Amino acid sequence: SRSMVTESNLHSDRGSEYFSQEGPILARLRGDRALSALDQFCQAQSPVIKHHLTPVGAKEKIAEAWFLDHFSAADAMLWEGRLSPAFWSDAIMYSQFLYNHIPNSHTGAATPWQLLTGRRSRWDKIRVFGCDCYHLIPNDPHAKIPGIVKGRKLIFVGFTPNLNGYRVFDPESRQ
Numbered sequence: 689s690r691s692m693v694t695e696s697n698l699h700s701d702r703g704s705e706y707f708s709q710e711g712p713i714l715a716r717l718r719g720d721r722a723l724s725a726l727d728q729f730c731q732a733q734s735p736v737i738k739h740h741l742t743p744v745g746a747k748e749k750i751a752e753a754w755f756l757d758h759f760s761a762a763d764a765m766l767w768e769g770r771l772s773p774a775f776w777s778d779a780i781m782y783s784q785f786l787y788n789h790i791p792n793s794h795t796g797a798a799t800p801w802q803l804l805t806g807r808r809s810r811w812d813k814i815r816v817f818g819c820d821c822y823h824l825i826p827n828d829p830h831a832k833i834p835g836i837v838k839g840r841k842l843i844f845v846g847f848t849p850n851l852n853g854y855r856v857f858d859p860e861s862r863q
Contacts, residue, residue: 698738700726726739759780765817768816779845779846788809813847819844
């Protein structure tokens with residue numbers, strides 16, 4: 689009987705994690721040192737695994753465009769609100785909320801939220817990320833006494849998914 693040696697192929701994008709960080713000139717001077725660990729592993733296998741580079745496709749371009757749009761928006765919101773990078777995930781979530789609730793070039797006059805749920809977006813809930821908001825402290829018996837605190841100043845950082853309310857940050861208690 690004849691044994692068939694089959695060739696295996698590995699396809700990857702042009703991500704830097706798959707390649708040596710040395711240029712082609714250094715690769716020629718230093719021999720096989722420029723091979724990445726992945727290529728060395730592929731060559732050591734029997735049968736040899738061929739590493740093919742695939743061009744970045746449309747799906748990757750869509751993802752990269754999403755990252756660029758929302759990361760830029762999050763950076764702008766954090767800078768404008770003078771907030772720490774600790775609020776970066778909140779800024780990304782709010783950027784996506786805005787994208788879903790405002791008409792855009794992909795959906796025409798409708799919003800993505802409206803196409804998905806059939807309900808209209810509530811634009812009265814939209815706020816500026818990082819703006820001041822106030823939590824009312826109920827003090828009805830003392831409402832007329834001067835100097836009694838009636839509210840505390842908080843910072844708006846978005847919405848809680850599946851709940852009707854705001855996400856806020858209290859700078860005094862850091863919660």
